[in-house]
Amino acid sequence: MKKSIFKKQVFTALLASMGYVLSTFVSFPRMAPFQHFINVIAAVFLGPFWGFACALMTGLMRMILNGNTILAVIGAVVGAFLSGLLYRMSKKLIWAVVGEVIGTGIISAIIAYPFMRTFYGLPDTSVFTYIPFFVPSSLMGAVLGYILLKILDKAKLLQYLKSTVNS
DSSP: OHHHHHHHHHHHHHHHHHHHHHHHHSOBTTBOHHHHHHHHHHHHHHOHHHHHHHHHHHHHHHHHHHOOOTHHHHHHHHHHHHHHHHHHHHOOHHHHHHHHIIIIIIIIHHHHHHHHHHHHOOOSOOTTTTHHHHHHHHHHHHHHHHHHHHHHHHTTOHHHHHHHHHO
8 A cells, every 4th residue: 555655746747847837937827737638647647636636746847937827826726636536437539638628727726816815816807717728738738648548558568567656
């Protein structure tokens, strides 16, 4: 039991570090698709709680080390959790993508608005302000994650790697 938890901790830290590095050095204007890419990978390999922890660590590193706003955290954790939850319930990769896009693109975007108004003085706009930014980013990253996972599945490696991380 302890060996399994240790493996999950190590894999979570590895994915969080990869998410930070990819989000830092491969950038798109107003987008962090590699955060969402990592969220889908974490959802499938680790589940909702460890996926949430991975997204939280990546977001905190981006905030602390890069000076990103709180959007780096809020824009990732809900999607990671929902992605893991939907994948766990369905065992279908596409539901990890759907969870990431809905969780980040819509739910996190709406949750982010009051935080940005309170902490950063965002002008009084619509609660849907961030949806046009979050949906394309989460969709692009989630689809990239899906493609990688499908490649691993087709090569008969996905189940082996999942069992290695979770044993």
